[in-house]
Amino acid sequence: MSSIDCIPDHPSSSDLVRRLKSALDVGDENTVMGLICTEVQHVNATIELSNDDWMKEPEAHLDPLVLVGVWTLEYKRELTTPLCITARNGHTACVRHLLFWRADPNMAPGGQSALHEACEGGHTDCTELLLEHRANPNLLSEEGLAPLHLCTNQNTLGCAKLLVKYGAMVDLPNEETQETPLHIAAKHGLCDHALLYLRYGASVDRKNSRKETALSVTCGQAKEQEEQGSYLQVCRLLVMYGADVNTTDEEEKSPLHKACKNASHGLVQFLLQNKADVNAIDYNGASPLSCILQSAAFKQQWKPHLTVQTLLNHGSQKIWPMAFGKVLRSCASVPEIIEILFNSYSQVPISEQWREAIPEEIFQMHLPFYESFFMLTCTPRCLQHLCRFAIRNQFGSKCHYLIPSLPVPKPLQNYLLMEPEGILL
Structure with a gap:
């Protein structure tokens, strides 16, 4: 049964859900635990936190865009379980209680399991409890994401370490973009995460649906000056593990093209020092020098002339x-x-x-x-x-x-x- 057809044990209109949402909004862990442990029907009950199905309310006022047919006939409905709620909010004692009473750690009526929720929030203790109770570290969410794909900030490193310890596949791609956990770490400039995955055997040159490797993703993401140090650190790590500095994506852009477009002078220097092709041409006939010239006016605070100077001193045409x-x-x-x-x-x-x-x-x-x-x-x-x-x-x-x-x-x-x-x- 799909989430749309599912009849929740506790609908969004119920008094219990209203009180539960109020407690969650203010971070009242004691009230949340009290409601879940004493008033929820059973540990695997389905709870509907929200539902904006306008079709259920014939008299509801609809936006003009809906009336002219722009509405997609879809609506947001948030179904969850007590375990997902408590894992998402890092309520370790409540998670432990629910697991003791045999809550299913792999149940995901809302699309994500409790393990997904715990990892996304960086709740290490909850993650460990769930894995100890046989939560599947490779379970894909409704959006095709494994828990490792949700480890997107430094606070999730502990969760990532536990996931790989319990058998999470470090080369598992997500369904939409075919990005592996290494791509995700590269995208967010997470050097410690990337090192963890590489030590567990992640393929350094695996490509996503756009034919980008982790190195290519890293060089395309360093858009803010304060970020560039962390991305440079990731680049150094990837190259140390054998990443191809001249790999190209679906548009034939190399990591150097992307670093130049972002005026990431440190990345440009590093790539050239590691034998990046200074005169590589992309699908549109642009060289790295062309990329920096095209974006220089928008990157003045990052001194784009340094990139131009470096390219010419390394033999750019x-x-x-x-x-x-x-x-x-x-x-x-x-x-x-x-x-x-x-x-x-x-x-x-x-x-x-x-x-x-x-x-x-x-x-x-x-x-x-x-x-x-x-x-x-x-x-x-x-x-x-x-x-x-x-x-x-x-x-x-x-x-x-x-x-x-x-x-x-x-x-x-x-x-x-x-x-x-x-x-x-």
């Missing part, structure tokens, strides 16, 4: 000189990028039309740089720059480690590595 107008339109607000790209050539003819590509407020905001930029129209570059270009051209993709080894002062090394100076000469 340069943009077509005549494409500078397009780059100016997208990156004018990050003049450091314009400076680095311009300095990667010995000489680039400046078009008068490029001035039109720069919004006036941006031009005025970075006036010294853009004045120096357009002063080079029909003017040769200085000898110092030409010498830099010749040295970089000789070193090629080895600039990143050969230049720092030169017996020259640090400021000169920085100049050779195209550290932005704020003006062009």
Whole structure:
């Protein structure tokens, strides 16, 4: 019988459920335990916590969207059991009591078992009790998720350790996206979880439905600067366990493409140090350099020019000189990028039309740089720059480690590595 057809032992309209919900809302564990232990019909009773089936109320006021046919004829109904309720809220004593009276730990009228609920909430003691009473660590919920798939924050590490100890399969994919627990750990930057799964034999390069490995997922998730440290830690771990840094997803994007799109300079450096292909091309013909140029204007607080500089020092192919107008339109607000790209050539003819590509407020905001930029129209570059270009051209993709080894002062090394100076000469 489906949850829609199921007749609950305690419907949402009952006095018991109203009192139970009130106690749950305020976190009153004593009242919750008292109601469940003394007033619920039996330990495996079905409790309906909510039901918004508007079809049961012919006189109910319906939203206009419903009336024009947008309504899907589905409604939310939350069915659960006493064990699921107490496990979800971490009420260990109540869970122990219910299990003593032989509550079924694998019953899931609402789609998730008590073990799912305990793991999602990071309730380690409840998880241990359930596993000791033969809860199935590989049971899939109605949404196709195993308990390990619900271990999505640092507080769930204890639950994850217990699950694998009791036989949870670390390579079990969820039904919708085919993501394994390792993918989930990578998505949330959980290094300790990832290490746990890898130690238990998780496949480091297994792909999900989008053909992403855990490394690919990690590089695509580090969108916030404060997060990037944890994701870098996960990347280091995955590569240590043999992850392929040049794997590609269904769009032929590599981890480097994704790290560049997010302006994750630390990840970009790490991937390049581990032989990521700096000139990999995705399905749309974009290189890692193209990815950072496309997103730079939206990532200014994360200094996207550092990523551009690193890519060029590792041998990235340069943009077509005549494409500078397009780059100016997208990156004018990050003049450091314009400076680095311009300095990667010995000489680039400046078009008068490029001035039109720069919004006036941006031009005025970075006036010294853009004045120096357009002063080079029909003017040769200085000898110092030409010498830099010749040295970089000789070193090629080895600039990143050969230049720092030169017996020259640090400021000169920085100049050779195209550290932005704020003006062009």
